[in-house]
Amino acid sequence: MHSASIPTTDHPDLAAPTHARQRVIGHVAAAQPGPCLLCIGAMHGNEPAGVAALMSVISTLTGGAGVELQRGDIHAYVGNTRALQAGRRQVDADMNRIWLRSARKRLDSAVDAERGDSLNPPGSGEGMNSEGRDQIELYRALQAAIDQARGPVYVVDLHTTSSPSCPFIVLGDTLRNRKFARVLPVPLVLGLEEQIDGTLQEFMTASGHVAIGYEGGQHDAHESVAHHEAAVWLLMASLGMVGPTAPARQKHTESLTVLRQASSRMPPVMQIDSRLALKPGDAFELARRFRNFESVQKRQPLATMNGKSLTASHAGRIILPLLQAQGSDGYFLGRDIRPAWLTLSTLMRTIGADEILHLLPGVRKHPDREETLIVDPSIARWWSAELFHLLGYRVRRRQGSVMIVSRRNHGGTLGR
Ligand SMILES: [Zn+2]
Known part of the structure; x- marks a missing residue:
């Protein structure tokens, strides 16, 4: 509990x-x-x-x-x-x-x-x-x-x-x-x-x-x-x-x-996709005592919260499952990232390619918001969720057929 x-x-x-x-x-x-x-x-x-x-x-x-x-x-x-x-x-x-x-x-x-x-x-x-x-x-x-x-x-x-x-x-x-x-x-x-x-x-x-x-x-x-x-x-x-x-x-x-x-037998890079947030008073119980980074299958029961069963939305890993009374994160759900994506994204950032993503077909700048792109996945066939993630962008929401992605400006460093 x-x-x-x-x-x-x-x-x-x-x-x-x-x-x-x-x-x-x-x-x-x-x-x-x-x-x-x-x-x-x-x-x-x-x-x-x-x-x-x-x-x-x-x-x-x-x-x-x-x-x-x-x-x-x-x-x-x-x-x-x-x-x-x-x-x-x-x-x-x-x-x-x-x-x-x-x-x-x-x-x-x-x-x-x-x-x-x-x-x-x-x-x-x-x-x-x-x-x-x-x-x-x-x-x-x-x-x-x-x-x-x-x-x-x-x-x-x-x-x-x-x-x-x-x-x-x-x-x-x-x-x-x-x-x-x-x-x-x-x-x-x-x-x-x-x-x-x-x-x-x-x-x-x-x-x-x-x-x-x-x-x-x-x-x-x-x-x-x-x-x-x-x-x-x-x-x-x-x-x-x-x-x-x-x-x-x-x-x-x-x-x-x-x-x-x-750390033997652990993947070198993982990406967190979602967080189960807890409010004070929530009755939260993990389905069992998971180890951190344990592999989970899609729809596998992970926990119950206020009597409701919670399952994994995708296959991946359970990250930081909460086994103590104190804390506001029930667990995170994440996945392994291929190290090659990390290398490629480092290279792209080093040469500034992340600054000109909006020139690619199917990608344009958001008219009002800084560091925000509008992506049409049906045109942007080169699209890869991993690559956008590793260039510092996160999918904010889907609007019809397009996706809005944005990134944080780390104190003006733009991820450099
Ligand atoms: Zn701590």
């Missing part, structure tokens, strides 16, 4: 911390300038694996184990400090749904007002709910790090799932985000950002930074900490921040092995 109890943990590193609420896990600065990597754990308070992993990474980098930061800065933060302390996904609201475009002005003015003051001044965020206060505090910390960055800024937001899962990546589909994520040998899930609004990674991408979300595995699984650690090491290595000492190379090899083993 949607009201099932939260699984408890027996993992010593994952026990809800009893110490004081803490934002900063650590900051390591290399002597040489370089990339600024911002890592966030526990944006959801019942996902402590990312925090445990970041503590381990920082202590390895500072512990004299021969793995030192060579270039740039790594900053590690707790996302939702109050929910982490409470051991709950959230206190008042989902903290990874409140980074909306409409929040930017408020957040920026809060930073401007406090710039130069401490990262967590007393009395800030009065009249706000718990996540609103954590959001301002986190944003202030991130902006302070960005102000002092000595190179390009990269963001990785570490999460875990309620269902058993291999590690995977979610990202706003820009070429720079794809390139950053490519170093991790785990599945890439596209299209989540089209289904949910207000994630930190989308917000940071729109701010002009490179940002990805990374899911390390199930909330309480021992391996999730190792999956998070491995990802952070590989990202640092790909940015040229660590190495080339023997212990650093060893870390790199171990990290690759851990993630390759965890």
Whole structure:
């Protein structure tokens, strides 16, 4: 049931911390300038694996184990400090749904007002709910790090799932985000950002930074900490921040092995097609305890909601099935994408071919709306749903015989 109890943990590193609420896990600065990597754990308070992993990474980098930061800065933060302390996904609201475009002005003015003051001044965020206060505090910390960055800024937001899962990546589909994520040998899930609004990674991408979300595995699984650690090491290595000492190379090899083993037999790219949204009070129950990414057949029963049976609209995969009491996504339905489409779409975007799609027969620009095309599939025979998806377009609706497709402008980057 949607009201099932939260699984408890027996993992010593994952026990809800009893110490004081803490934002900063650590900051390591290399002597040489370089990339600024911002890592966030526990944006959801019942996902402590990312925090445990970041503590381990920082202590390895500072512990004299021969793995030192060579270039740039790594900053590690707790996302939702109050929910982490409470051991709950959230206190008042989902903290990874409140980074909306409409929040930017408020957040920026809060930073401007406090710039130069401490990262967590007393009395800030009065009249706000718990996540609103954590959001301002986190944003202030991130902006302070960005102000002092000595190179390009990269963001990785570490999460875990309620269902058993291999590690995977979610990202706003820009070429720079794809390139950053490519170093991790785990599945890439596209299209989540089209289904949910207000994630930190989308917000940071729109701010002009490179940002990805990374899911390390199930909330309480021992391996999730190792999956998070491995990802952070590989990202640092790909940015040229660590190495080339023997212990650093060893870390790199171990990290690759851990993630390759965890993701073996998984498709490299998947696309989310639809989301089952839950409202508070909905009685939701999965048909069984699905694993994340389990294959499903067309019309296979997936869940019941308020007494009604829900079946798969197409053959594909069930993604992020909800096995906990808290959350507003029952499940997502998606499908595998052939990696060749990813390569082709990267090439098309690189040469700007995605800008001239409207010159093709059967495709024209929408007269009123930016980044929107009207497609007549009976004429546009070259049409492929996958290709449009991978160029960043989504089918908005069908109007008679034509389709309206549009794409998000990621903060003016148009997916580049
Ligand atoms: Zn999460």
